[in-house]
Amino acid sequence: MKLNQLIVLVLSLLSAGQSFGAKMAIPADAPASYDAECASCHMAYPPGLLSAKSWENLMGNLGKHFGTDASVDPKMQTEITQWLIKNAATRQKYAEVAPENRITKTSWFIRKHDEVRAEVWKRASVKSPANCGACHTDAAKGSFSESNIKIPAK
Numbered sequence: 001m002k003l004n005q006l007i008v009l010v011l012s013l014l015s016a017g018q019s020f021g022a023k024m025a026i027p028a029d030a031p032a033s034y035d036a037e038c039a040s041c042h043m044a045y046p047p048g049l050l051s052a053k054s055w056e057n058l059m060g061n062l063g064k065h066f067g068t069d070a071s072v073d074p075k076m077q078t079e080i081t082q083w084l085i086k087n088a089a090t091r092q093k094y095a096e097v098a099p100e101n102r103i104t105k106t107s108w109f110i111r112k113h114d115e116v117r118a119e120v121w122k123r124a125s126v127k128s129p130a131n132c133g134a135c136h137t138d139a140a141k142g143s144f145s146e147s148n149i150k151i152p153a154k
């Protein structure tokens with residue numbers, strides 16, 4: 001094998017092995033309404049964490065949003081929905097239709113977190129698996145890599 005072929009092989013192996021969670025930033029073209037309407041009760045979730053179908057389902061039922069009313073005006077609803085769908089999860093593995101439209105109910109989420117004990121999710125500073133930033137210190141920047149995890153002691 002020639003050196004340049006070897007380099008290509010090594011690079012492709014590296015990127016294939018690169019974890020999904022390392023970079024999942026919010027795309028720069030996010031409408032201002034996303035931050036304004038979808039980041040007041042919890043973090044602005046990166047669109048790449050859910051499938052297009054799941055975003056569509058979630059955005060179509062904002063009046064009944066996990067026990068609360070998160071409705072927005074129709075113009076914003078269309079704008080946010082289109083942007084979420086455009087940037088939704090694409091890779092087969094992550095593009096499943098999520099139970100209850102929850103990132104935290106997808107099979108990849110459950111698999112990646114199978115080492116987190118039940119008691120940890122209930123700690124006062126965590127409270128819910130949906131509270132990504134409690135453990136992923138760079139969650140707001142869309143980074144979920146293993147090197148940026150700190151599980152709170154209580």
Ligand code: HEC
Nearest residue numbers: 037038040041045066068069070101102103104105128130
């Ligand atoms: C009035 C508060 C509120 C607003 C505004 C709001 N949400 Fe939520 N959202 C919640 C609550 C409460 C939950 C459930 C959190 C939990 O289980 O810990 C939730 C959960 C979610 C989840 C699932 C998290 C999981 O478990 O994987 C997604 C996705 C989500 N919201 C997206 C959005 C989007 C998109 C918008 C903007 C259109 C939005 N939210 C606006 C309160 C809100």
Ligand code: HEC
Nearest residue numbers: 019020021022103112126129130131132134135144145146
């Ligand atoms: C209680 C702490 C905790 C919470 C809350 C939490 N995670 Fe994690 N997360 C972890 C741990 C621990 C791992 C496993 C790291 C490892 O494999 O060593 C992990 C792994 C991941 C990975 C895989 C990282 C990789 O490099 O393979 C992703 C992606 C991820 N989490 C996303 C999320 C998202 C999105 C949320 C919120 C919806 C969330 N996590 C909430 C603790 C948490």
